[in-house]
Amino acid sequence: xxxxxxxxxxxxxxxxxxxxxxxxxxxxxxxxxxxxxxxxxxxxxxxxxxxxxxxxxxxxxxxxxxxxxxxxxxxxxxxxxxxxxxxxxxxxxxxxxxxxxxxxxxxxxxxxxxxxxxxxxxxxxxxxxxxxxxxxxxxxxxxxxxxxxxxxxxxxxxxxxxxxxxxxxxxxxxxxxxxxxxxxxxxxxxxxxxxxxxxxxxxxxxxxxxxxxxxxxxxxxxxxxxxxxxxxxxxxxxxxxxxxxxxxxxxxxxxxxxxxxxxxxxxxxxxxxxxxxxxxxxxxxxxxxxxxxxxxxxxxxxxxxxxxxxxxxxxxxxx
Numbered sequence: 001x002x003x004x005x006x007x008x009x010x011x012x013x014x015x016x017x018x019x020x021x022x023x024x025x026x027x028x029x030x031x032x033x034x035x036x037x038x039x040x041x042x043x044x045x046x047x048x049x050x051x052x053x054x055x056x057x058x059x060x061x062x063x064x065x066x067x068x069x070x071x072x073x074x075x076x077x078x079x080x081x082x083x084x085x086x087x088x089x090x091x092x093x094x095x096x097x098x099x100x101x102x103x104x105x106x107x108x109x110x111x112x113x114x115x116x117x118x119x120x121x122x123x124x125x126x127x128x129x130x131x132x133x134x135x136x137x138x139x140x141x142x143x144x145x146x147x148x149x150x151x152x153x154x155x156x157x158x159x160x161x162x163x164x165x166x167x168x169x170x171x172x173x174x175x176x177x178x179x180x181x182x183x184x185x186x187x188x189x190x191x192x193x194x195x196x197x198x199x200x201x202x203x204x205x206x207x208x209x210x211x212x213x214x215x216x217x218x219x220x221x222x223x224x225x226x227x228x229x230x231x232x233x234x235x236x237x238x239x240x241x242x243x244x245x246x247x248x249x250x251x252x253x254x255x256x257x258x259x260x261x262x263x264x265x266x267x268x269x270x271x272x273x274x275x276x277x278x279x280x281x282x283x284x285x286x287x288x289x290x291x292x293x294x295x296x297x298x299x300x301x302x303x304x305x306x307x308x309x310x311x312x313x314x315x316x317x318x319x
Contacts, residue, residue, distance in 0.1 A: 014031070024301055032303075035203070035204050038308065039081065041103060044058065044100055046138050058100070065092065067081060067089075068087075070082060074276055106308045107308065109310055109312050111136055113312050115241075117144075118143035120145070121147075121185065124136065124146065124147065125190060125192050125228060126150060127150050127159055128158055133162075137166070137170055142169055147172055149174045178192070187236050192244045194229070194246050196250075200302055229258070230260075233265045238319055244313045247308050248311065249301075255297065258281075267317055276305045282294065282299075297312065297313040
């Protein structure tokens with residue numbers, strides 16, 4: 001009978017993240033930050049709170065209920081909760097009424113890159129649970145034609161609930177596998193906030209274990225992501241915009257997916273103005289070269305932006 005190692009694995013996180021040591025800036029700071037709880041953020045729903053007086057009244061009520069917060073100067077209408085472990089935003093009446101929406105501030109980055117404008121026809125390909133759909137509606141004052149899609153019925157239920165709670169009227173919901181989304185509508189813009197391994201959300205537990213780590217499963221995540229991005233390209237009009245994003249670190253789910261599109265279709269990477277500190281996308285990983293324009297894509301690390309880590313690429317269809 002094989003003997004079990006009596007020493008419990010305390011430092012699994014070090015083994016896991018060591019592959020990224022040359023990639024993540026200030027690596028030791030990154031590891032230390034993973035021991036802190038993920039901050040909570042909320043955004044004021046400007047579809048329901050429409051004046052400065054209403055906003056100040058809402059913020060005053062939140063303070064009276066014990067929510068301590070500070071404004072996020074980089075992104076409009078976002079606030080960071082300071083007494084993080086004492087507050088559950090989802091239990092507040094103001095949340096249920098749709099006056100605020102709880103979402104990490106870095107989730108705004110794909111929408112900022114997308115630059116949605118009133119009158120545009122936009123597909124949110126992997127929309128559930130609806131944070132980015134909500135933000136698209138808010139920044140366009142509910143004046144886009146928005147198709148919010150998700151493949152899973154349980155996630156679609158959450159998406160529909162959030163759309164109703166936030167008072168969004170510009171969105172319709174559909175249920176398709178993103179990589180098989182039907183042709184028929186030519187979109188001005190497509191957001192692909194792709195399913196991913198979620199490494200930007202990982203945290204370290206008291207015994208060194210990784211928290212919020214997804215199981216390995218059977219899915220080939222990069223293959224799914226490539227299918228989603230190619231379909232998004234085929235759905236958008238010539239000259240149209242695709243934003244591809246994940247909340248993971250792994251280059252095989254980020255730059256390698258975008259590089260695949262550049263090899264398969266006529267597309268170009270666009271730069272965009274970021275409100276937060278970022279690091280340029282990679283042009284090589286594990287001795288595999290990527291298209292040089294991937295340097296225009298943007299990486300966000302959790303310890304630098306004090307939120308969920310993200311990767312964002314803005315792409316234009318050429319032909």
